[in-house]
Amino acid sequence: MEIHKITTNKVNQNYLPSKKEDTKLLTIQNTDRSEVLMKELDKMAGNNIAFKGNFELNLSKEELEKRTNKDYLITKKMLKADAPEYLALADGDKETLKHLVKAAYILEKINMQLDNPHNLEFKEYLDKEIAKGNKNAEMTKVLFDAQKGINAIDSMSDKIHLAKGHTDLPGKGVYPEDLTKEEFHKILTKMLNEGKDEEVKKILTQRSVVERKGDELVGIDYIDKFKDDFAKMADEIDKAAATSTNPDFTEYLKLQAKALRTADPMLDAEADKKWATLQDTPLEFTITRENYEDEMTGTIVENKELSKMLEERGITPIPKDFLGGRVGIVNKKGTDALMAIKKYLPTLADNMPYNDEYEQNISTKGDAKQTMVDVDLVAVTGNVGEYRGGITLAENLPNDDKLSLKIGGGRRNVYHRQIRFISDKAKLQERLDAILDKDQQKYYLDEADHWFTIGHENAHSLGPKKAGESLGKYRNIIEENKADMGSLAFVDLLTELGMYTPEQRKQIIVTTVTDNFLKSKPTLSQAHRVRTVMQNKYFADRGAYEITPEGKIHVNIDKVVPIAKEMLAEIVRIQIDGDFDKAEKYVKDNFVWTDNMELIAQKLQKVNKTLNGRTESELAEKLLAE
Numbered sequence: 001m002e003i004h005k006i007t008t009n010k011v012n013q014n015y016l017p018s019k020k021e022d023t024k025l026l027t028i029q030n031t032d033r034s035e036v037l038m039k040e041l042d043k044m045a046g047n048n049i050a051f052k053g054n055f056e057l058n059l060s061k062e063e064l065e066k067r068t069n070k071d072y073l074i075t076k077k078m079l080k081a082d083a084p085e086y087l088a089l090a091d092g093d094k095e096t097l098k099h100l101v102k103a104a105y106i107l108e109k110i111n112m113q114l115d116n117p118h119n120l121e122f123k124e125y126l127d128k129e130i131a132k133g134n135k136n137a138e139m140t141k142v143l144f145d146a147q148k149g150i151n152a153i154d155s156m157s158d159k160i161h162l163a164k165g166h167t168d169l170p171g172k173g174v175y176p177e178d179l180t181k182e183e184f185h186k187i188l189t190k191m192l193n194e195g196k197d198e199e200v201k202k203i204l205t206q207r208s209v210v211e212r213k214g215d216e217l218v219g220i221d222y223i224d225k226f227k228d229d230f231a232k233m234a235d236e237i238d239k240a241a242a243t244s245t246n247p248d249f250t251e252y253l254k255l256q257a258k259a260l261r262t263a264d265p266m267l268d269a270e271a272d273k274k275w276a277t278l279q280d281t282p283l284e285f286t287i288t289r290e291n292y293e294d295e296m297t298g299t300i301v302e303n304k305e306l307s308k309m310l311e312e313r314g315i316t317p318i319p320k321d322f323l324g325g326r327v328g329i330v331n332k333k334g335t336d337a338l339m340a341i342k343k344y345l346p347t348l349a350d351n352m353p354y355n356d357e358y359e360q361n362i363s364t365k366g367d368a369k370q371t372m373v374d375v376d377l378v379a380v381t382g383n384v385g386e387y388r389g390g391i392t393l394a395e396n397l398p399n400d401d402k403l404s405l406k407i408g409g410g411r412r413n414v415y416h417r418q419i420r421f422i423s424d425k426a427k428l429q430e431r432l433d434a435i436l437d438k439d440q441q442k443y444y445l446d447e448a449d450h451w452f453t454i455g456h457e458n459a460h461s462l463g464p465k466k467a468g469e470s471l472g473k474y475r476n477i478i479e480e481n482k483a484d485m486g487s488l489a490f491v492d493l494l495t496e497l498g499m500y501t502p503e504q505r506k507q508i509i510v511t512t513v514t515d516n517f518l519k520s521k522p523t524l525s526q527a528h529r530v531r532t533v534m535q536n537k538y539f540a541d542r543g544a545y546e547i548t549p550e551g552k553i554h555v556n557i558d559k560v561v562p563i564a565k566e567m568l569a570e571i572v573r574i575q576i577d578g579d580f581d582k583a584e585k586y587v588k589d590n591f592v593w594t595d596n597m598e599l600i601a602q603k604l605q606k607v608n609k610t611l612n613g614r615t616e617s618e619l620a621e622k623l624l625a626e
């Protein structure tokens with residue numbers, strides 16, 4: 001489970017353009033005649049509808065110029081080629097890192113196909129157009145590389161489609177493009193009636209691409225579907241293992257490579273289990289698997305009849321995984337700071353609401369089975385590196401639907417240093433002046449957001465262990481809400497226990513409530529932002545904050561934690577009950593965009609113009625070229 005994708009409520013304007021980049025921005029602003037001519041030719045040929053290998057760019061020149069301008073496009077910088085963290089590595093680990101970067105980019109290519117069936121051909125089209133001198137294609141490519149796909153959402157929750165006629169698909173690239181929810185349910189029902197339970201099981205796992213086969217559907221395991229690319233990835237990972245200096249990391253890499261060669265969930269489970277134990281390794285490598293993007297599988301719970309048929313057959317529909325590659329260098333100092341929370345985890349588990357009704361990932365006694373590292377990032381590829389309204393700040397994996405947890409594996413939290421760094425303090429102050437009561441500005445601290453994130457990630461390991469598939473499209477919203485409220489609900493307890501000072505307690509509370517104000521109203525499919533609005537509404541109703549006559553947020557500090565506890569208990573109740581209708585009602589009751597939220601949003605929009613974001617990976621690019 002990932003932490004909220006930051007940016008809407010954060011000031012991440014740490015992009016300082018170099019002279020070279022400025023020139024590039026200038027040169028792509030000329031009118032492009034060849035593009036205009038191309039469009040005319042297409043029209044004449046009657047090719048208004050995109051066909052294979054040909055596309056029409058969707059964004060106008062003006063729109064592209066705006067979105068690729070540094071005021072609207074922020075850049076997160078991964079480690080530089082001469083980063084001291086890299087230079088300090090043993091020679092063997094430097095070699096390992098190189099192969100892991102190569103593996104991660106192969107995974108990006110695979111994930112692009114899971115994301116949208118036209119991503120790769122569109123990318124090819126853009127490259128061809130750029131070679132012809134098409135400036136609009138050049139700017140479109142900047143956005144394509146940033147969001148890693150044709151379709152995304154921006155920081156204002158507006159949808160961005162880079163190719164005309166190619167809008168977002170509910171089944172992304174993992175279901176047939178023309179499959180509707182109704183037909184999907186109909187085919188599954190028919191197949192179950194014909195006793196094709198095993199086939200249906202393959203369609204509804206988290207690791208298959210679903211295709212049409214006659215008038216039925218068939219699920220093909222990811223490993224079989226992308227056999228060549230996974231084999232290439234496995235080769236790189238084996239090469240990485242050959243020079244790695246850390247025996248535990250080496251063992252994990254070997255297990256991971258093996259899992260990419262044969263389609264067998266147990267091989268993944270064994271790799272995941274080893275991965276989750278990694279604590280003192282020089283390097284970080286993860287194949288991230290998260291299922292926030294799939295909007296097709298979760299619709300099944302809305303069909304009571306089909307749900308019942310599946311339940312009777314012991315089949316659980318699990319949304320499809322989207323894959324990411326994370327490569328980095330473990331930061332020792334940052335990791336030591338994270339570990340402070342570890343000894344308190346059993347106490348937190350003990351204090352979870354209704355904890356006598358479920359088993360938790362974190363045992364209330366003994367080993368917490370949870371590792372945590374702070375990582376300097378070299379590359380974030382595929383799903384984990386997509387900048388779509390925001391980018392992943394930290395992750396706690398594997399998620400509850402994974403087999404490794406059932407064979408006794410633990411979980412591992414990874415925090416992304418280069419994503420959380422804020423370098424433009426002046427911009428931050430400008431934002432605070434616009435929205436936060438002057439007397440409380442002293443309590444706003446960007447570091448406190450990191451502490452909140454630590455609480456959030458650990459809270460994912462607390463509470464009911466079951467994956468909550470029965471909550472359908474509300475599952476992720478509810479789970480993320482639990483993690484936030486878990487983080488906030490324990491702030492007083494952790495202060496009593498000595499983990500936070502009273503000053504830090506105020507900083508976490510004020511920073512969190514302030515950051516709950518978004519730049520724009522999200523859509524219901526943005527789990528990460530919907531829950532933020534829900535909390536904000538819940539807090540407003542119960543007096544956790546008020547808006548001063550000057551239109552600034554004033555936090556009622558002592559009220560916040562008790563309110564968070566109340567919300568946490570309600571959320572955990574919904575997870576235990578697993579009732580879709582209750583979850584829907586809870587989300588709808590609380591997902592209310594108030595006038596005060598709009599007031600603050602307007603102010604945020606003035607300070608922070610960001611619409612899109614991207615990552616820049618200098619070291620990774622150098623290693624790829626070696």
Ligand SMILES: [Zn+2]
Binds near residue numbers: 003456460483
């Ligand atoms: Zn999360």
